[in-house]
Amino acid sequence: MKTIFKLAWRNIWRNKRRTYITMASIFFAVLFSSFMVALQKGGWDRMIDNVVGYYFGYAQVHQQGYWDEQSIDKAFPIPAELEGAGAVPRIESFALASHENLTTGVMVVGTKPGAEDGMTRLSSRISSGRYLQEGEEAAIIGQGIAENMKLHVGDTLVLISQGYHGVNAAGKYPIVGIVDFPSPDLDKRMVYLPLEVAQYLYGAENLVTTVALDLKNKDAVAPAVKKLKAALPVEEYEVMDWKELLPELMDAREADAAGSYIMLFILYVIISFGIYGTILMMTKEREYEFGVLVSIGMNRLKLGLSIWVEIILLGLLGALAGIIGAIPLVWYFNINPINFGEMSEGMSDVYEKWGFDPIFPTAFEPGVFLTQAYIVFLITSVLAFYPLLKIMRLRPVEAMRA
Amino acid sequence: MKNITTKGITKVYNPDTIPVVALDGVDLEIGQGEFTAIVGPSGSGKTTLLNIIGGLDKPTHGNVVISGTDISGLSDNKLIEFRKNHIGFVFQAYNLIPVLTATENIEFVMLLQNRPASERNARTNELLEAVGLGDKKNSRPAQLSGGQQQRVAVARALAPKPDFILADEPTANLDSKSTENLLDIMARLNHEQGITFVFSTHDQRVIDRAHRVITLVDGKIATDVKQNPLK
Numbered sequence: 001m002k003t004i005f006k007l008a009w010r011n012i013w014r015n016k017r018r019t020y021i022t023m024a025s026i027f028f029a030v031l032f033s034s035f036m037v038a039l040q041k042g043g044w045d046r047m048i049d050n051v052v053g054y055y056f057g058y059a060q061v062h063q064q065g066y067w068d069e070q071s072i073d074k075a076f077p078i079p080a081e082l083e084g085a086g087a088v089p090r091i092e093s094f095a096l097a098s099h100e101n102l103t104t105g106v107m108v109v110g111t112k113p114g115a116e117d118g119m120t121r122l123s124s125r126i127s128s129g130r131y132l133q134e135g136e137e138a139a140i141i142g143q144g145i146a147e148n149m150k151l152h153v154g155d156t157l158v159l160i161s162q163g164y165h166g167v168n169a170a171g172k173y174p175i176v177g178i179v180d181f182p183s184p185d186l187d188k189r190m191v192y193l194p195l196e197v198a199q200y201l202y203g204a205e206n207l208v209t210t211v212a213l214d215l216k217n218k219d220a221v222a223p224a225v226k227k228l229k230a231a232l233p234v235e236e237y238e239v240m241d242w243k244e245l246l247p248e249l250m251d252a253r254e255a256d257a258a259g260s261y262i263m264l265f266i267l268y269v270i271i272s273f274g275i276y277g278t279i280l281m282m283t284k285e286r287e288y289e290f291g292v293l294v295s296i297g298m299n300r301l302k303l304g305l306s307i308w309v310e311i312i313l314l315g316l317l318g319a320l321a322g323i324i325g326a327i328p329l330v331w332y333f334n335i336n337p338i339n340f341g342e343m344s345e346g347m348s349d350v351y352e353k354w355g356f357d358p359i360f361p362t363a364f365e366p367g368v369f370l371t372q373a374y375i376v377f378l379i380t381s382v383l384a385f386y387p388l389l390k391i392m393r394l395r396p397v398e399a400m401r402a
Numbered sequence: 403m404k405n406i407t408t409k410g411i412t413k414v415y416n417p418d419t420i421p422v423v424a425l426d427g428v429d430l431e432i433g434q435g436e437f438t439a440i441v442g443p444s445g446s447g448k449t450t451l452l453n454i455i456g457g458l459d460k461p462t463h464g465n466v467v468i469s470g471t472d473i474s475g476l477s478d479n480k481l482i483e484f485r486k487n488h489i490g491f492v493f494q495a496y497n498l499i500p501v502l503t504a505t506e507n508i509e510f511v512m513l514l515q516n517r518p519a520s521e522r523n524a525r526t527n528e529l530l531e532a533v534g535l536g537d538k539k540n541s542r543p544a545q546l547s548g549g550q551q552q553r554v555a556v557a558r559a560l561a562p563k564p565d566f567i568l569a570d571e572p573t574a575n576l577d578s579k580s581t582e583n584l585l586d587i588m589a590r591l592n593h594e595q596g597i598t599f600v601f602s603t604h605d606q607r608v609i610d611r612a613h614r615v616i617t618l619v620d621g622k623i624a625t626d627v628k629q630n631p632l633k
Binding site for chain 1: 453456458459478479482483485486487491493497499500501502510511513514515558559562
């Protein structure tokens with residue numbers, strides 16, 4: 001085995017130009033595929049963080065059946081199990097918002113300003129005015145609503161809706177702050193009131209429609225959901241994680257991933273042909289040598305193994321170089337996300353229609369690099385069987401005549 | 403007995419299209435310790451005969467028996483194994499492994515034979531001295547002249563202690579001095595160690611040094627002459 005490795009290693013450096021060409025094919029394969037996957041994953045992670053982290057929370061508790069109906073009549077008193085740190089109680093319902101002669105549909109969220117800020121960092125996105133204070137009769141609104149309805153801090157917003165069990169809901173609230181959401185969809189429909197004020201508006205005192213859970217990372221979601229499902233009676237409450245809350249987001253992610261896989265597949269095919277080309281050249285160029293080695297008594301399998309090891313070593317070197325090259329590239333675009341909106345206004349509009357801003361940071365995760373390096377290495381390993389097959393069928397006399 | 407016997411060897415290329423008869427019923431007996439040259443014009447079948455004797459090619463008809471083994475019926479793997487242990491090859495273009503040093507090239511077949519390191523080292527040193535390249539142990543083929551490379555090739559062919567050496571035009575790429583030097587070495591090994599050499603050649607210098615000259619014409623043995631080895 002030592003001889004095989006020695007032969008393979010020395011053969012790699014025997015034709016440096018060929019080695020560099022092969023290594024470059026593998027290097028660029030790993031670099032491009034890592035970047036593509038990192039960009040795709042990073043974009044989606046940001047989108048999920050936007051939608052989930054800035055509003056929904058990674059898990060929510062509702063009265064059983066609320067999520068399907070989204071009716072305020074499904075409001076419920078906060079169970080003892082959910083009181084305390086980490087719970088963000090909300091009462092949520094739709095309303096008509098009016099200002100002067102302009103009206104628009106909005107989502108009213110009554111929440112505990114302190115707890116809400118702890119989870120969604122809402123106060124950090126106030127673009128003008130200030131954040132809500134506990135219990136004050138005031139509202140903060142999304143930037144999109146402000147622009148559409150020509151509202152400013154200090155103006156009054158009138159909300160009209162149907163409250164708990166059909167009561168009339170109406171109120172007017174001075175705007176104390178305007179929030180700039182990274183998600184244009186949230187920007188155009190969110191109105192926040194203190195919890196007690198919203199409960200009064202909807203005639204649902206001490207009731208909430210949602211308790212969002214303030215979980216700081218995705219890994220904590222599954223155990224927390226499991227624990228709550230065990231603690232709360234299933235016939236009364238539904239405990240949902242973000243994937244259940246936003247199935248359309250998951251579907252869109254999967255659809256996008258499928259598109260990316262096709263792109264990646266095409267990239268892999270192009271790269272495979274590049275690597276195959278150099279292997280083909282190498283095999284042809286060394287046919288004579290293979291003939292000699294078989295003639296002097298080298299077992300075909302051993303010879304094939306030596307060439308296979310040679311290509312595998314080449315693959316490993318290329319994949320390693322690809323990882324080393326991809327790390328700074330992916331890191332740079334992680335720190336400096338690509339803003340497609342700056343490239344084209346049309347693109348910005350398209351993303352806005354989907355409900356998110358067109359900013360794509362790359363995901364700087366070891367898994368991205370390792371997976372791509374592994375796939376490209378696997379492709380190289382499979383292609384390395386070509387010389388092995390050629391050697392198994394080689395006729396020494398013909399090879400030496402070549 | 404370490405000898406080569408061919409019986410009715412016929413080799414026909416392209417039998418289904420335009421048949422070309424390269425060998426036509428060659429019967430031959432080469433004994434241990436011979437220093438034999440197979441000669442003849444281009445296309446007479448010299449290389450084909452050497453390839454068939456060396457188990458690199460299969461005859462269309464006939465048998466090759468080497469040291470009691472009929473190699474015509476051996477499977478590919480068994481033939482490779484047989485060549486490794488019984489036949490040494492010297493090629494016109496030297497065909498050393500470019501990435502290995504002279505020492506490693508000579509040692510290579512012994513490695514394939516799984517010989518112990520001590521034996522390999524001793525034999526390699528002995529052979530390098532025998533071919534006069536004791537000072538070129540660590541040189542790679544590209545650092546050696548044609549004559550030196552061919553001497554390494556002879557040492558490599560001898561390394562596994564084969565029953566005989568088959569040399570296909572071994573001097574074709576060498577100058578006069580290198581040819582004489584190489585022939586001296588091979589003649590000495592033949593004389594002192596009784597190693598059998600079979601050459602295919604055009605080279606009059608090789609023919610002059612041979613003990614036996616077999617002339618092939620159109621795939622048939624035209625003459626088979628024994629001559630004075632000291633000529």
